[in-house]
Amino acid sequence: MADRDAFQQFLLRMGDNTLVLGHRVSEWCGHAPVLEEDIALANTALDLIGQTQMWLGLAAEVQSEGKSADDLAFLRDVWDFRNVLLVEMPNGDFGQTIMRQFLFDAWHSIMLTRLRSSSDARVAAIAEKASKEVTYHLERSGDTVVGLGDGTEESHQRMQAALEYLWPYVGEMFASDAVDAAMASEGIAPDPASMRADYDDLIGRILSAATLTLPDARFARKGGRDGRMHTEHLGHLLTQMQWLPRAYPGASW
């Protein structure tokens, strides 16, 4: 059953990315710089939570232990989460939030495009639906990165600082391990390393239009997608997110 375990891990990676980022983005509700951003951020968070229901729903089905997507979202502890570190990073200022979104959306859109031709029909169906949403996320976060990078002196500096702060977390999205090798050999999902050239090309174009400078460093902080070492931030996020179902076990909401 090694392959089923790998498949399960892959689905958790997809679903935990969208769950954790959806949660982070939803923290903005009512606090955005302008009303259109309140609407767009809520919309993005909503899409990501919807995708989480699909990915974790399938993960629970594959696991076949009678669990639900909600059980996986609300009853696992930090070490069982498989999201990349990037998405658990705090919101910071609006610039940091939108830069994190852009760096993730660029990866996400390439990933979902490839997953549309997955050998697993269920994965392909989720990717089909999600990629429409993520195309829009990328368009919006990319435009905003360009607008703020090429805006005022202050907005430029803040966006450059955000890029430098988050850049070390980009590499993890392209790290490949045994799970990825198993997925690639079955044609379920691409080897993440194979997506790096497309990614660099895509973000290079946007960041150049944004007049931002790509950091030189290639050092990558890792440990999220294999659960080996998350950041300290994730535990606090889960404390808030999971509190209610854990405080009242067995209740139905």
Added chain:
Amino acid sequence: MYAQMVKSTGHGVKTRDEMTPEERAFQDRIDRGDKIEPKDWMPDGYRQTLIRQIGQHAHSEIVGQLPEGNWITRAPTLERKAILLAKVQDEAGHGLYLYCAAETLGVSRDELTEMLLDGRMKYSSIFNYPTLNWADIGAVGWLVDGAAIMNQVPLQRTSYGPYARAMVRICKEESFHQRQGYDAIRKMAEGTPEQHRMAQDALNRFWCPSLMMFGPSDKDSIHSAQSMAWKIKINTNDELRQKFVDQTVPQAEYLGLTVPDPDLTWNEDRGHYDFSEPDWSEFFEVIKGNGPCNTDRMAARNKAWNDGKWVRDGLLAHGEKKRARAKARQVAAE
């Protein structure tokens, strides 16, 4: 609707003899049921009253994101989180249509926002109450949106075209929210003893503030009389409050929850429930800024606006650069 105690001209309704010919022609259009459109002539008092009313409504939608946003990160299931996100997103959207409707009257969204932030304009008293347990989110949908709909449905027929059209769209979404809210609190009321207790606690805290949403009795108010003559207010506050109580009490009974009013009784002769007036001194304190959450709500909105200044400035500067570059390209091509 989320506007309370909107001031009108303060002079009472003019008789036909007191009206100028233009005012008379305007009133005739209103009486015929015509819609007034932005470019049409309108009395200044009509314009100013509408700006206050629509502005207050828009601000309420914006501030109203905060008590609900308070629970988005703690929603107990993925589905509930998605429903709540969709609802809060709709509300921000309502704020947007309403600001657009107000802009047709010659006031900008930024001007309105600044008037909210420095306290010159108000938002509904209801959003100065806290959301303390998960059932509150159900109660807000059921009671607060329920009360808002009472006012908004008649306002679809209001005399000002852009406002009436915004209201048509808003009403569709609000009635959906109300049904979702009722479903959420039903789940709580029918759940474990702790969940039932949360539902009852939510009803206990939100009942009176919901009755206050309609504002104090305005049967003798010269402001309301003028607004009703202009059809920017369709029913009196007492009529709407009674309708809300009559609709809500049987729903509470169905849920097995107790409305926190020992004097609530069905009056066979009137064909309505008799109920206790809420504590209006509390209402006036909340309006003055002494509600449980006024300070925090305004601090949150001011922080969002101030922290966001660099973003708005940045995007504006980028827009200008883009236009300048396009113009330069055009000049070069010629």
